[in-house]
Structure formats: C-alpha cells, structure tokens
Amino acid sequence: MKALWQRLLGGLTMFVESVRMSVANITQNRLRSFLTILGIMIGVTAVIALITTVSGVSTSISDSFTSMGAGTMSVAVTGNDLQAGLTGDNLEQITALSHVTGVIPGVAATVSVARGDAYESEISLAGKNPFYFSTTEAVARGRTLNPIDMDDAARVCLIDSDTVAEFFYGVDPIGQTLYINSQSFTVVGVLADVGQSITEMVSGSNAIIVPYTTALKLSGARLVTSVTVYVDGAAASQTVQTALENYLDALFSYEDDTYEITTMDSIQETMDSMLSMMSALLGGIASISLIVGGIGIMNMMLTSVTERTVEIGLKKAIGAEPAQIQIQFLIEAFLLSMIGGVIGVGLGIALSAVLCKAMGTTFTLSYGAIALGVGFSAAVGIVFGWSPARKASNLSPIDALRRM
Template identity: 45%
Template sequence: MLWESIRMSWENIITNKLRSFLTMLGIVIGVASIIALITIVQGATNSISQQVTTLGANKITVNAMGTPLKQGLNEEDMKNISKIENIKGLSPTVSTKTNIVYQDEIKEDVTVQGKNEVYFQSNTSMLQSGRSINILDIQSKNQVAVIGQDIVTALFYGVNPLGKNLIINGTAYKIIGTLAPSSGFSATSNNETVVIPYTTALRSLGVKSITALDIYLVDTTMADDTVLDIKGILNAAFNYKDNAYSVFNMGDIIASFQSMMSMMSLLLGGIAAISLVVGGIGIMNMMLVSITERTTEIGLRKALGATPNRIQAQFLIESIFLSIFGGLIGLILGSLIAYIASTLIGVAYSMQISTIFLAVGFSAVVGIIFGYMPARRASRLNPIDALRSL
C-alpha cells in the first residue's frame, strides 16, 4: 500500500516536470546555501585552527612590554621560569628591525630575531636547507644566521646562500640555513625574517632584553597552573606591575577561536535555514494548487474506495518526495559551490557526513510540515462535491 502511494506520487511529479522543478527550487536554494556556508566555514575553521595549532597548542607565550626601569626579560628571569615544573623548554625572542647587506645589495627594515635551539626543535619542518641554530651557537654566541625565503629571493637570486656572509648591522654573519616558506597570516609568517642566536642578538644588535618568550609545556592539561607559576615569577621580575607583561595560553586561544567559528557557522546556517522555510511555503503553495486541480481525481479515488488516510498519505509522500529530491539536488549544488569557493579562498574542502544528514533530514522535515496541511485538506474533500467540480 505504501509502495502504491509512493509510485502514484512519483508519477505525478514526473508528469509535471517543470512545475515540480520550480517547486523544488526553493528547497534546492535553501539546502545548497546551508551546505555551502557550513562547509566553507568549517573548512576555513579547520585550516585556520591547523595553522594556529602548528604555532603550538602546547605553548604559552609571554610578551614582556616592560616598564621604564626594566625593558623586558633578562636571562636571569628566563632561568627562573625554566625551573618551573611542567616546562619542557623555553624559546626567547629578541627582535629588532635593521638593514641587511649582501655584497652590494641592501634590504632595508628586515626583522631580525634572536632565537634559541628550542625554537627549531619545536617545529621540525621549519628548515628548508642547511642546519638550524644549535646549543653551541647559543653558548658561544656564534655569528650565524638562518634566513627566510623572501630574503633568499631578494638577495640570493640564483645563488646558494649557504656559507655566504650576510652583513647585519655592520657585522658579518655566516648563513647556515634557510627557513621553509611559510603560508598563512603575515603576522606569523617568517618569510622575511633573519634568525640569529639570541645570545648573539643581545650582545651585538643593541637590544638589551627579551621581549617574548615561548614556553613549551610537558602536560597541556596543567597549563592553567603553569600560567599562574609563570605570572608569579613575572610579578617578581616586574615588581608587581602586571601591565608590564601578558601571558597567552595558546590552547585557550585555539579553544575560544574554535567556539567563535562554530558560532559563526551556526549563525550562517540559521540565516540559510530561513530560505528553507520559504522553500517549504513554496511546496505548500504548489500542493494546494495541485489539489485544486485534481479535485475530481481525488473525488474519483474516494468513490473507488480510497480511504482519507490513503489520500493524505499520497499527497504527503508527494511533498516529502519533492523536498527530499530538492534537498539532494541542493546537496550536490551546495557541495559544488563549497568546493569551488574553498578552492578560491584557499582553504581545505571537507564534506562531513553529518552535513549530508542535516540537509536531507531538514528537507524531509520541511516536506512533512508543509505537506501536512494540503494533504489533510485533500483527504477531507467531500467526494460528491469533488466529482461534481468537473
């Protein structure tokens, strides 16, 4: 019996192809926009949080703005912090901007950062060629440099930079390695950076203090306690002026970022859902027209012995069919849009099974809700009036 109703509904949709398609269009647009928006936002979220994660989820970053008396952290403070439990390693940053020279070529305003070996250990894919700064370079304050890709292309076009001498602030540094090109935000990019041992930087770059400290943790679940311990030491170092420094737990930042993005996708999905409702009203409208047109048919079917339930089932199935069909087309269309958009923006495209279920389920629900009233009306038609309307 159910099969018969399905077959009859299907035949009716087929015979009115153009009208059925136009009716579905609302649902198609609704589902397509939901799928596209959610997938794009999700793809963006994934690739952004991946980038953020490569910066280190197990990392606490300390920025020391300093006070007039004490411009930043010194090595003594670093030593104190490294004594805290749960700390795997420290990576200080000493940063300045200066001109660099290779042979006759000058590049102005290049960021020169003083780092240590931990910085390179924390991210093994950071190096493209040569070697990284090691602990011996730190201890003996070697004049060595690792340079970013933009500097390679700007000063060493067609030349292997390894072993060449780069003049930074009037002093020669031997280039020992190059950094792998980094994609992502300009703020975190190190394409235009020269990295030298921080000890060397403190001695010869005219910078007297460490402005930032990346602290790597053993156990990220204890991050909150560690943050408190770090703050204790920083308070002592800066004489309880807590505007002299800031401590970021990267894990917290990632978590809040992700919750922000999921809010965003919920919001966009909600807006797109409005078009689904509009599509549903379209279906209801078409069903009502269809019932008016087929009044005689309904009357005849009733005279031949169709119960009201049969009539209702037939029309309900028809509207569910229309909306699920529209949902499937919308799914395909939405995935396509999401794929093209993701490729254009340059984020990873990932379609989730849950999104598919969401789309199909949502459109089925729309079909039921907006098909119910017309189907009920059809089932209640009086067969005598219906037959007479011819």
C-alpha cells in the first residue's frame, strides 16, 4: 500500500516536472513556439468564428421566420387560359377560409418617379393591401392603406426614407404629390426603416407601396399572381393548405400546374439544411488548417528531438525511462497545441463578435464551439506529438552519447 502510494506520488512529481520542463522549452524558444502554434491558432480561430457566425445567422433567420408567423404560406398562381391569376374576389374568398387570418397580395413593379426637377427611374414599387400593415410595423408617419383605397385603386402611396430624402428634401412629404409613371399620386405615409425581413432579403426592399389594385394597373396586369396567406398558428397550416388546394383546384378546373404553394416551414427547413451544409463545409475547410497546424507541430517536435539527442541520451543515462521521455515530449506537443487552441478560441470569439455586429445578427457564445476548438487542438497535439515523442523515447542512449 505504501509502495503504491510512493509510486503514485513519484509519478505525479515526474508529471509536474515534465510540464515544467516543457513550459521552459516552449518559453525559451518563443519565436519558434509562436510560429509553430500559428497554424493551430488560425485553424481554431477560423472554426470558432465560422460556427458562431453561421449559428448567429441561422438564429436570426429562424427568428424572422417566427416573427412572420408560423404556418405562413406563399402561393404562386399561374392559373389557366381562362383566368391567369386571382381576382380581388378570389382573395376575399381565400381570406374567408377557416384559420386564415389574412392574405397579402404581392404585386411588384419597377417604375419611374418624378417630382419637380427630381427624376428617378428603376424604383421598385409594391402593391399591398391593408392587412399587410397589420403584419409589420412599417409606417413611421402618416396613415396606412385602407379598404377604400383598394376598391378605388386610389392613387395614394407610402414612400421609404430614401425616397423622402430624394424627392422631399426639407419638405414634409405627407399630402404632397409625386408622379409615378407620369401619374400623380398623393403621399399618405412614410415607411419606417426596419431591419430587412426575409421576403425583402429575397426580393429586395420596396421604395414605394401603393394599393395592390393600383399596382396592378400600373404594371398593366389584371390579376394577382402571388399571394401570402397568413394562418392562425402552425397547427392549422396543414388544414389551410388542403382547403386552399381544394379552392384553387376548383377555381382552375383541376388543371395541372396552375399554382404552387410553399409553406414557410418548408422554406425554413431548406434554409436550415443549407446553412448547416455550409457550416459543415466551411468547418471542414477550417479543419484542414488544423491538420496543417498539427503537421507544423510534428515538424517542430521532430526537429526538437534531433536537436536534443544529446540531452535525451543524457537523461536516459541518468535513469530516465523511455516512457518518461515520451511523456515529456508528448506534454510539450500537447501544451504547444493547447496554447494555440486557447489563443485561437479567444481570437475566434472576438472575430465572431465583430462579424455578428457587422452583419447585425445576435452574437451568442457557443460553448460547443469552444469545446470543439479546445478538444480539436488537444487531439491534434496528441496525435501529431505521438510520433516525435515515440522517436525520442526510442533513441538509443549509446548513439546519443556518442555525439557528445
């Protein structure tokens, strides 16, 4: 019992000394140690920054999906020869389906805008309905669109702050007239600067919003071909989809390919899998740099073993066991790699905080990523330190001492 205790204590002493010797070796060759760990450092930084950033993006995307309302679905209608889209009555009928809270027709057009001497072409305009304004807090000043605007195809518009700056510098735009495709429109409201929503990320933001009926006229169309259907909760999504399919099938005489329904869930799933694929791909590329870093450590350790042949021989002559030599070199490789890993984790967190700030996504510290970075560098140290340590421990003391 006492002998065992002694041996354990001896082993611990030996281990502590090995760590101390390794630290001494690492700090005595500062520049070389730094260059050696650079690879690991960069690799871990890259892995952490990528994982954290991608997870930040992913979080903010799914947040905006949730804010758009779970179970929301978008319908693209091509219709048939008799009716190549949806009429206002159709929209009302869809709104009347159970569990549907509302629909937003999507009518987009590119228009030219003029006021006085100011003129701008290629401005994106969207036609919306009153329900649109209940799904977003998009109006800073003035009023939103009302049902009468819809029925009358009224020439009223809401404009964003860029357009205000362009056409109404120093003037209150509300109540002023703006010429859109040479037709006079009255500005009734100003859109707020809100963060881009998912749909806007995909389609670009709208500078001008008008009643959808007006937008149809402007674009020369008669019917709505794109509709977003809002549902009162994700649970009803399937029911609504079926009801919608029945309605549209009946409307278009059960012909094929007259419409397509995309649910937000399926878009989100696609987004998620794309993001995780991207994450895995980038992580994989970053891991290559970890392996390169590991090879760097291996190279340095092999050089170190050759340089320290005499030292190793001497230590063996005065009683160091092969295992003791091996553990010392292994500890050194491990420490080098871990120092690189820990610095890399720090830099990675800093970098991803900066990136998240720049992209406007929320920065969440991922403990998983930190564990991965530290764990990976520990593994690299042991894997790539093994062979040099083994080489050192197998050095024959006679050959080593002959070089004295």
